[in-house]
Amino acid sequence: MAVLLKLLLDLFSTALTDNLVSKVKVELAEQSYNIDIAANLLNSDSSRQLLPQSKQYAIISNQKVAELYLESVKKILPEQSSLTVCLIPDSETSKSPEQYLRLMDILLKENFNRSSTIIALGGGVVGDLAGFVAATLHRGCNLVQIPTSLLAQVDSSVGGKTAINHQTGKNLIGCFYQPKAVVIDPATLKTLDQRQFAAGMAEVIKYAFIQDDTFLQWLEDNAPAIKAFDMPILAEMISHCCKIKALVVSADEKETGQRVLLNFGHTFGHAIENVSGYGKWLHGEAVSVGMLMASKLAVDNQLMDEQYLKRLHSLLSYFDLPLSISTDFSSVELISLMYRDKKNLNQKLQLVLPRRPGLSELVVWRDESALISLLIEFGAGK
Ligand code: NAD
Ligand code: GLY
Numbered sequence: 487m488a489v490l491l492k493l494l495l496d497l498f499s500t501a502l503t504d505n506l507v508s509k510v511k512v513e514l515a516e517q518s519y520n521i522d523i524a525a526n527l528l529n530s531d532s533s534r535q536l537l538p539q540s541k542q543y544a545i546i547s548n549q550k551v552a553e554l555y556l557e558s559v560k561k562i563l564p565e566q567s568s569l570t571v572c573l574i575p576d577s578e579t580s581k582s583p584e585q586y587l588r589l590m591d592i593l594l595k596e597n598f599n600r601s602s603t604i605i606a607l608g609g610g611v612v613g614d615l616a617g618f619v620a621a622t623l624h625r626g627c628n629l630v631q632i633p634t635s636l637l638a639q640v641d642s643s644v645g646g647k648t649a650i651n652h653q654t655g656k657n658l659i660g661c662f663y664q665p666k667a668v669v670i671d672p673a674t675l676k677t678l679d680q681r682q683f684a685a686g687m688a689e690v691i692k693y694a695f696i697q698d699d700t701f702l703q704w705l706e707d708n709a710p711a712i713k714a715f716d717m718p719i720l721a722e723m724i725s726h727c728c729k730i731k732a733l734v735v736s737a738d739e740k741e742t743g744q745r746v747l748l749n750f751g752h753t754f755g756h757a758i759e760n761v762s763g764y765g766k767w768l769h770g771e772a773v774s775v776g777m778l779m780a781s782k783l784a785v786d787n788q789l790m791d792e793q794y795l796k797r798l799h800s801l802l803s804y805f806d807l808p809l810s811i812s813t814d815f816s817s818v819e820l821i822s823l824m825y826r827d828k829k830n831l832n833q834k835l836q837l838v839l840p841r842r843p844g845l846s847e848l849v850v851w852r853d854e855s856a857l858i859s860l861l862i863e864f865g866a867g868k
Pocket of ligand 2: 641642644645647741745748749
């Protein structure tokens, strides 16, 4: 039986603003925190007051991002504090027990303690690993997320999911641990490569189906400005996504209810990433096809009006995201991986299916032959 999970997002009764600086609050009682979003925030003195006051700071980053932004972040640290910089290899494989222990060794030898602050400077890989280190160092020290990829700015830096990978699967060792602050400078996206930007747009487009259709309409209207890197529009887009995520996380921090709706397209997407071998398809690229598959299933089962599928398809296509897979993917293999998805309880396959923007269902899906036909329709082999 379908579990109907309706999101009540009344926040968007307020018009989208064109303010350059925006503050979004994640309401979680004593763990509440702000997300500050503004172009060039990392080069502004005002960002100093956004950080928790500590004697010791560590910045966890990778070489590429550090070369671009480490100096700016150093300048916003309090003058009397000490700084340890830890660089990790620029790869998903850095979310490993080995890197986790290496960072722990460095920080514990430097006498980091609960009042110290760890700053994650980078994309989701840095954020997830640094988050898990902060969560477990002396049972938890201060964490600040300074996300620099679009995916990290609209998704992974907000909400407190931290994790490393295990050889049996992604994100299997981790915990929920909220940052003290999230500082977002959309100007950092200027140095992100186009493919990574597009992959982040898949998560942005996902939010359009989680909120009512005002955001979908806004994205359609502003798509050319987004593609042209119009900074106020990018800042507004990121702020909007963070507001939606903040509302969902505030209502369901530990994903026992509506937070699962953020996984729209992800059950298909994770299987695509896995079959192709992690890294070949970016997460957002796999989610792009995954959202189309889930939406097609919803249309075929009279859950969603076809106009929303068409609008989803045109937005994903406008941002050059993949719309299908190839016969290199076996539908049988994809389905077996979907059953292994960690959201599935008692071997039942659960899928987030949209009804319309703002209303989705978590559905227990039993018809395997319909899934095989769907995957083949999207290009998979038998
Ligand atoms: P990533 O961290 O690998 O970053 C993508 C690439 O962009 C990297 O090469 C990185 O060095 C580079 N980069 C980042 N910022 C840059 C900038 N401003 N300029 C130039 N290059 C830059 O990948 P990602 O897509 O950011 O994150 C993916 C990870 O996030 C995965 O491990 C995934 O599991 C995780 N994730 C976590 C959550 C969560 O809620 N915690 C949600 C979604 C994804
Ligand atoms: N990225 C999904 C979540 O944070 O719940």
